Amino acid sequence: MDVEQYKDIAPYRGPDVREAIERILRDKEALLKILSSLGPGETEAERQQVEAYGKYIVSQLETVKSYDEFQERITAGVFLPVIIDKSVDTFSFDGLQQIEKDKAYLFMSNHRDIVLDCALIDLALYKAGKMFCEMAIGDNLLTNQFVTDLFKLNGGVTVKRTLPMREKYLESIRLSAYFVELITEENKSIWVAQKSGRAKDGIDVTTPAIIKMLHLSQKKKGVSFSHVVNSCRIVPVAVSYEYDPCDLIKAGEEVTRIAKGEQTKKRYEDLISISRGLKGYKGNIHIAFGTPLEGEWKDSDQVAQEIDRQIHTLYKLWPTNLFAYDYLHNSTQFQDSYRDFDSEAFLYRFKGAREEVRQFALNTYANPVASYLAAQEK
Structure with a gap:
């Protein structure tokens, strides 16, 4: 795999990791805002706790050399355990006995929370001794260098949404080629939502075009549709939150959209949703991993239907x-x-x-x- 040709969309590798970490450490104000997500700082004890988290994170960042290390030490090591402790009653997962620890997969899940869906899937993989996965995220979330650095240090793969139609199509094929090559040549897993954007109505349906693009990206090599699907080892994943901290916000947005048509998002709207999703009470959360797809497949619609069937039957209601x-x-x-x-x-x-x-x-x-x-x- 020629990583250089994907450098603009791939997570940081090599010296880019240290450069990003140095930028993060220099941006004290942004770093403090991120640390505030680890809890309130209203009492002296709370302020001391957040300060302790900050000192520990900075000490860990001094020796991080890869995004896997960043995920293990910072995201899975500090942020997610604290967020779960403060806003989740129980976090559980199952189905990982079907996932081999030395094999790469394309994890495809329903999409409820901008950040947590993939982060919690990654945490489940980590707790079960499996490899971390990269995650596909829209460039609309990358509002500044600090946010971009954090996502790319977490294995973030950039999905370029703000392109003219023709360029967007070509970019989708390139992104799909990255997915396939990452899994089959680099033996590295990746997560992607089953459709663009969060399912604000609770109806989780896979967009067949995501599957179709995987094949189109490899068509020149003469490989069959079924071969591409099987080599990607697609694993449907059901993410079930008892409570959605953004439920009323999403409902209000969708009611407005249905009445008035698509509305342009305000500049920091997604970042506000990220913060609310991280801090807000979620009750119980369960992640259920399905069975890797294999066999003969007629087309992308058939694959999408099987992904939907597994996700829907795997829900924790x-x-x-x-x-x-x-x-x-x-x-x-x-x-x-x-x-x-x-x-x-x-x-x-x-x-x-x-x-x-x-x-x-x-x-x-x-x-x-x-x-x-x-x-x-x-």
Whole structure:
């Protein structure tokens, strides 16, 4: 694999890692803002705790030489454990017995949170002794050098979204070639969301074009569609949050979009969502890894349908999901599963929201149940 031809989109490697770390250490103000995500600094004890985290992170950064080391020592070593401790009741995962630790995979999951979906998948892989994965992220998130450095030090692969149509198509093929070569030649895993952007309505459906592009990037080599799919070892992954800290924000955005059409995002809108997603209460979180895809495949639609089927059947359905489904369908189908659930407190969560926003948010919790039931019938 010629890494140099992908340097503009690939994570930092070699001397670029140290250069990025030196830039981060020089930007004290931005570093303090990131550290604030590790907890409040209202009391003296809290301030001392954040300061201790800061000193430890700086000491670790002094010897980091690769993005794998950054992920292990900083992201999986400090940030994620603290975020889980402060905003998650339980973090669990299963299915990793199907993942060989020395093999690379293309992990494809549903997409709820801008940053945490992949970060938690990576943490599960790390805890189970598997290799870390790179992650595909849109360039719309890379608002400045500091943010770009953090993402690329975390194995971030840049997806260029702000290009003219023709250039975007060619770039998609190049990005797909990077995915395939990374897995088959570098034996390095990568994560990509099953579709562009978060599923704000709770309906998780894979975009077949993602699969199609993988084949198009290799077509000149004369390899078959099935060969490309099988060599990428695609693993569907279901990410299930009990509570979404951004539920009402997403619902409001979607209701507005449906009424008025696509709206241009404000400059720091995504960064605000990242912060809220990291700090906000999430209840329980479960990551379920599916079975790597293999066999003869007719086309990208068939592959996308199998990814969807696995993700939908792998959902961990929390009381928030089951209650919302029964509530909206005026049924008691799942009532035994949420007898001890405080449904009044859950509904109070949406008090004050416009009725259409409230209904949309409740449907976001209920839709995974509908998808699960539909998948069971297939």
